[in-house]
Amino acid sequence: MLCSNCEPVSPWARAAANDNTSGSALASVPPEVQQMGFCWGAFVLRFFWSSAMNYPMGGAPWLLGKHGHAIAWQYRRFASLEQFRATMDAWDKAGWGVGVTVLGALLVAMIWNMVKTGQ
Numbered sequence: 001m002l003c004s005n006c007e008p009v010s011p012w013a014r015a016a017a018n019d020n021t022s023g024s025a026l027a028s029v030p031p032e033v034q035q036m037g038f039c040w041g042a043f044v045l046r047f048f049w050s051s052a053m054n055y056p057m058g059g060a061p062w063l064l065g066k067h068g069h070a071i072a073w074q075y076r077r078f079a080s081l082e083q084f085r086a087t088m089d090a091w092d093k094a095g096w097g098v099g100v101t102v103l104g105a106l107l108v109a110m111i112w113n114m115v116k117t118g119q
Contacts, residue, residue: 022084023077029070032081039068041091044099049091052076 021027042049043065050057050064053072064071069088078084 020078020080022073023075025074027074029073030081033069033073033084036069036085036088038065039072039088039092040065040095040099041088042068042071042095044095045091049095052091 021030039049042053043061046059046061046064047057049055049068049072050059053076055071055075072088073084078087
């Protein structure tokens with residue numbers, strides 16, 4: 001689909017032009033948001049993520065991971081779906097980065113402990 005300037009317009013931009021219900025806990029979540037998959041930022045960094053998304057602190061990690069994108073849409077106001085997607089992509093990358101770093105450090109500590117104790 002082309003806009004008036006003959007530039008391609010993404011489905012995210014079309015949806016943002018139609019209606020932006022972000023920040024309204026009672027509003028329905030757009031299908032584009034529901035299809036985003038697991039929210040790694042909410043799963044790994046749940047206390048930081050909850051604070052940034054204006055969501056009550058805590059929550060079960062698996063539930064936040066599964067429903068994190070919808071929760072973020074409902075509890076924080078975004079200018080557009082494009083901004084929402086960019087924000088969630090950044091949180092997902094941060095979640096992956098911290099998760100991999102922590103797991104790697106734990107693995108190194110376990111190996112170090114095994115070598116040190118002679119097992």
